[in-house]
Structure formats: structure tokens, C-alpha cells
Amino acid sequence: MLTRTHSQTLTEQLAALFSERIRNRLLAPGARLPSVRECARQHSVSPHTVVAAYDQLLAQGLVEARRQRGFFVRQAEAADRAEPAARGAAPAAPVATVLAAAPAAPADASTLIRGMFHRQSDKPQPGMGVLPPDWLDSSFMPAAVRRVTGPAALREFSLQYGDPAGDASLRASLAQKLAGLQLPVTPAQIVTTVGATHALDIVSRTLLRAGDPVMVEEPGWAVEFARLEALGMRVLPVPRRADGPDLAVMQRYCEAHAPKLFVSVSVLHNPTGHCLSPGSAHRVLQLAAQHDFHIVEDDTYGHLAPEHATRLAVLDGLQRVIYVSGFAKVLAPNWRIGFLAAAPPLVERLLETKLLATLTTPALFERALAWCIDQGQLRRHVERIRLRLDGARGRAVKLALAHGCTLASEPAGLFGWLDTGVDTDTLTQRMLDQGYLLAPGSLFHARRQPTTLMRINFATAQDAGFWKAFGRTRDAMR
Template sequence: MDDLNNTAATKGEAIGLQRHAAATLTEQLAALFAARIRNRLLPPGSRLPSVRDCGRRYGLSTQTVVAAYDRLQAHGLVEARAQRGYFVRAAVLAQAPAIARRGAAQPEVAAPMMAPTHATALVRGMFHQMGAGSAVALRGAPGSGVLPASWLESAALGSALRRIARGSELEQVSLHYGHPLGDPALREALSRQLAGLSLQAPPQQILTTNGASQALDLVLRALTRPGDAVLVESPGWAMQFAQMAHHGLKLLPVPRGADGPDLDLLDQLARAHAPRLFICVSVLHNPTGQSLSAASAHRVLQLAQRHGFQVVEDDVYAALAEPSSARMSVLDQLEHTLYLSGFSKILAPGCRVGFVAASPAIIDRLIDQKLLAALTTPALTERALAHVLEQGQMRRTVQQVRDRLDAARARAVRLAEKAGCRFVAPPRGLLGWVETGVDTAMLAQRLLDAGYLLAPGHLFDPQQQPSTRMRINFTQTQDEAFWRAYAAAKG
């Protein structure tokens, strides 16, 4: 039943299936998929590879694949849908560990990572880093959205923490709950930093958060209710789509062009659906790298005023952009806008310091949500960041990173174009939006088998439509070996 020719055996063993193991190939394959399901690398609702594709990928007969899928179905992990294939069931986490243990017990079978089919799957992959229990070692993460750790500044933050520990500030920031708005010294520093962008936000109009992701979560909690409509850019960042879906919001996709959103469609959707918010990126848009034109920014603000929605401006890549770039919050001075940003992309991701600048009335509502979610944010970390900003180390770090990024981008663009890729938008900032000409979901799986974590285009579509595009990180695509693997996977 588990016949395997020599070529297939070699291929199967390369990804963790062992021909001569005590567990049968059926048991091993079932255990691999059960582990993916358990770890949410194959989320509920995801479709398993077709029987033929799975057999080709792992060098197995169709009978072996069918038997493994039947085993998963018998344990309640997947369901078969006529003429469509096998899909992960909605509530399976309780059952997944048992079959994974049974199938892997003789010997334990390592579970390869699943190519990203969902926002959290991509982020789990970035955190997991193909570590213990993975059959394929991660060689690179060309789809990630962050700078390499070696590029980031840690010495300045460490010095600030030591300074606090030696002085009287330690008791002040560690033995008492912090201010609900956030550390006063940090908010003073943030107010001065925003003034450098020509955004006038006094400290009492700034609220600190546990990263920019929590900032958006608090905004959604404060300003929306389940069933509300929210305008979003397409393409846009998958994690934000997932957050909004979690809050039960109706997403209204607005195509993002070179100068900004499709203004006519934005007007039509706002007129028809009365959205509460428009979530957008003005500068160095994720994933395209495009920036909003001043004319588009003015027009969006006019529509916001006319239709009564708030613009939530996500500016997490602010440090990599020119200060003079058009930002709607600057033009509007927070009348119909909220400004979100943070320091994970440029300083120290582990610090998880983000913030929101908004009108006094909205800040008051956000305070309530922050108190319910976490009481306060860590004052020790925030005070250390305040010292870094006050002493000017951030400016030096930013300039060094931008110089290195310019060189990395130029090299990555040359390699990508040599490999036959076409950039949808002129390459800017950290991220590039690339046309490949093939289904990038399948491409992502093939490259993951080679050890590269890709960001396929459907992750950036609010409706998860198939895509031939992918997001690349210029700092993570310097290796010619990746582009050789890309060419081989593309076939």
C-alpha cells in the first residue's frame, strides 16, 4: 500500500518522511499535517494540497496520500468536500495533538512548516524560524517585513536602561503603575518628534501602546462595533485584515494605486455603506512601497469630512521615509485622522512600543480601552526609549539604516529583475511588490520546501483572492542562492 520508487523515497526522506521507519508513510504524512493544524500553520478553512499535488511534492503514491487524508478525516481534523478536496475543520485544536503524537511516535516525525495561507501563519513562520521539530532549516525570510536584527540599534537602549537602573528613576517607573496615557517623558519626546513632521500633537493627545498592532486594536475597540463597515486598501497588510475580521467588521476594499486609493470608488463605497473608518498607509505603503500624493491626501480628507468617517493613518515605516512626505494627519492636524506608529521597525522589536496620536475626545475613549486591555504599558521600557530619543541616538541610527537600505535595495532589484520579476511600483523603502507571472501560493510552498519563507500575494488581498504577486524584503533578498531557488521553484 505504501509503495515508493527510489526517486520518490529520496524526495520523501528529504522533507522528513522515512521509508524504513516503524511508522508507515501514511501515518507519517498524517502526522505532518496534524502538526501543521495543531500549530495553526494550516489554519481552519484552509485547503490541503490536492491528492496528486501532495503525491508529487512528497514522492508518494496517490493511495498513500488518500489513506493519510482519510486518517485525518477519521480523527475529525479535516473534512472532504465533493469535487473540491479536503479542508481543515473549524474546531480541531483539541484533537490535533493526539494524532500527531501517534503518527510520530515510532520515531517522532518532524513537521515541516506550512507555506503562509493566512496572516497569522506568516507571522508564526517568522517567529518560528524553522527551529526545533522542523524538517527544513530556514535559510531566509524574503517575505518578512522587518529589518535584520544586525541592523538595529541595541547599545543606546541598553545604555538608557543601565542609566535608569543606577538612578532614582528605577523606583518611579517600576514600583508603581504607569500613567494610563503612557510614560510622560516618552510622550513629551514623541510630541517633539511629531512636531518635526509638522504634526502638532501635545503629550495629552498621545497614548502609548504595546506596539502599533495594539494601537490599531484599541482603535477598533473604541470606534467600531461588530457589523460596522471599514474601508481598507487593497493590497494591504494581512494582519490588519485579520484584526478587523476578528472584531466582526465588514471590509470594503479600495484599490491602491501609485498616488493613493481609488478616490471615485472610495466616494461610492462611503456613500453606500457609511463606513466608520478608513485604514490606510500614506507613506511607504505595505506591500507596494508607494506613497500618497498631496492631491490624493487632500481629496481623502474631503471625503472623510463629507461622509463622517475617521482616517486611521498607519505610519510604522516612518523612520525610513522622508519627513516631508505627504501625511494626512499633518494636513488635517488630527481633526478627522488618527496617527499610528511605533519603533519595532527601526529600534528594537522586543520593546513593543507603539503609540496613537488623536483628538482629545478619541484619546479619552482609547484610554478606557487600554485600561480594560492591559491597565498600562511598561513604564521602564518607555522611559528608556524616552532617553534614547532625547539624546539623539535615534537620528544617527535612522541615517545609518537608510544608507544601508539604499545599497541593499539596489542589489535586490538587480537580482529580482535578472530572475524575471517585474516591480509593480518603483522600489522604495524596505518592501517591494513583485509580479512573478505564476500563482505565488504554490510558489511559496515550493520555496518553503527549499527553506525560504515567502509572502504570497493573496495574503495582502482583503478577499484572499489568488495572486501572481509577492512581497519581498530588500534586505532579505541579497543572496543569489534564493533567486536560484526561486527560478527552480517557478519552473
């Protein structure tokens, strides 16, 4: 809340608030700021204060005024160029001449990632995509690191590069773990990566060239849409249903565009929580064989799912499917350990891409993870998280329903997909003022569009205070 102080006026406080959000990309380039009247109401200040604050943002080159439309965050490059000159220049158009604008859109795909590093407050953050640190805390991880960092081992890890494919002991442990999923692979078919996102990037850079069409499930992981577009790919969104992707849409894409790749989250899909059915999996593999495209299966959330859940890689035997997973979600986010598994002829190409980007990956934490897997520590740790998540899911769903939300999909895994009944882009900005970061549904579409849906993290959505604030804000919007 803005407060009157001797050191900073209300105008300066309001301008600083928007400036910080713009610089941290909590307001993305192109996002529209609230209208003068709406902003004044939200922050309990006069319209004159808002006008003066927006004038400061204009002078700093952070926003631009579009006549008859409102105020918009400038593109980063334009803002960088404009800022030095703007310090001594008048705004391009006075704030008072611009008519009321619609509420601001939330930030782009990087918002949720940046939110992990720039927390809005000490309050629980229902929009986050990770488990709370206290859920991940354990005594066995420090023990694992101590076990593999004796003087000789530490010297080996520090003074020479490791195996480009990854630590041999970890790849052996992963091969054994995948066998438990009925996916028989050899250690030579596995390449370790700097997290699962790095694995997805290696696959894209190996199999695709700029302009290639790629099918991606929608709603889907916001970062994946952004990453593929940054690489110059043509993103073809495939509607995701409860049993799998819309096969009719995939068929039309195959006939019209000849896509090179399909990116899928078969198990505990983000954000809906859906799991692929065997029938849909069989048909997807038929399409891949018929139209000659690869499939990358992102099994990041598979740790939280039953082992018998349907996986494309298992049915396909890694002929066309590249399997990707990691451990940041359930074990140690800062260890940044992921991996991919593929058919032998493709592994060398994937490894070549890894070599060009990172040479190798740090072996110390990989060796520690291998010990955690071999000793059964990881399995027991995940079982505890599953039990805790089951309880959190029930409580979060009860609170969501009590505050007027409806379930857009059956609750499962880490995420809930809810219908709020109001535009969640606007809701996100208003809740941000109260210290809560949400994940609006528009972030999970290849082309952002208004929606009443939002994703919640069951582990961080159990706070009654959040839901009370949510209810008040939503009712005010209505």
C-alpha cells in the same frame, strides 16, 4: 526532505509534516491539501504513501475529505472536537475515493506573524515583515536600559502602575519628534500603546461598533483585515494606487454605506511601497469632512521615509485624523512600544479604551526609548538602516528581475511588490517545502483570490540560493 529511517516510516514523516503545519496555522482552516498525485511528486514518494499519510490526518481529525473536491484542513473547533473520537474511529471517507485536488492555499493572516516565532529554517525568509535581528543590533539600547534601571528607578517602575497615558518623558520626546514632521502636538495629545497594532485596536474599539463599515486600502496589511473582521466590522476595500486610494470608490462607499473610519498607510504603503500625493491627501480629507468619518493614519514605516513625505495628519492638524506609529520595525520588536496622537477631545475617549484593556503600559522601556530619542541615538540608528536598506533594495530587485519577476510598483522602503507570473498561493506551499516562507498577494486582499503577485522583504531577499530555488519552482509550475 523525507528520508527512510528505522524509527519513522515515510508515511509517518509526511503525516507529521502536514500535522505540524496545520497546528502552527501554516495551513489555515479551510485550506486544501495537495492532490495525492501532486503530493507524491513534490515529496518523491509513492501515491500509496500519500494515501496512508492522509488517512492518518483524517483519523487525527485534522483534515476532512470532500468527495470530488479533495482534502481540506478542518476548522480548529471541529478538529478539537473530532480528535478524541477520531483516534479510535475509521476515516469518514477513504482517501483513495477522493479525486485529485488543487494545491493547498497558504495560511491566513496569522501565517506571517506566526512565522516570526516558528521559523521554517535557518534560511532567509523573504516573506517576513521585519528587519533581520543583526540589522537592529546596537550598543546604545542596552546602555539606555542600564541608564533607567538604577535601584530607585527600578523600584518605582516595578511597585506601582505608571501613568495611564504613558511615560511622561517619552510623550514629551514624541511630541518633539512629531514637531520635526511638521505635526505640532502636546504630550497630552499622545497615548503610548503596546505596539502600533494595539494603537489601531484602541482606535477601532473606541470609534466603532460591530457591523460598522470601515474603508481599508487594498492591497493592504493582512492583519488589519483580519483584526477588523474579528471585531465584526464590515470591511470596504479601497483600491490603492500609486498616488493614493481610489477616490471614486471612496466616494461611492461614502454615498452608499456611510463608513465610520478609513484606515490608511500614507507613507511607504505595505505592500506596494507607494506614498500618498498631496492632491490625493487633500481630496481624502475633503471626503472625510463631507461624509463625517475619521481617518487612522498608520505611519509604522515612516521612519524609513523622507520627513517631507505627505502625511494626512500634518495636513489635517489631527482634526479628523488619528496618527499611529511604533518602533518595532526599526528598533526593538520586543519592547513593544507604539503610540497614537489625536485631537484633545478624542484623546480621553481613546485613553478610556486603553485603561479598560491594559490599565497602562510598562514604563521602563518607554523611559529607555525616550533617552534614545533625546540623545539622537534613534535618529543615527535609523539613518544607518536606511543606507543599508538602499543597498539591499538594489540587490534584491536585480535578483528578482534576473529570475523572471516584474515590478508591480516602484521599489521603495522595506517591501517589494512583484509579479511572479504564477499563482503565488501554490508557489508559497511549494517553497515552504524547501524552507522558505513567502508572502503571497492573496494575503493582502480583504477577500482572498488567486494572484500572481507577492511581497518580498528587501532586507531578507538578497540570498542567491533563495532565488535559484524560486526560479526552479516557478519554472516547474509553468
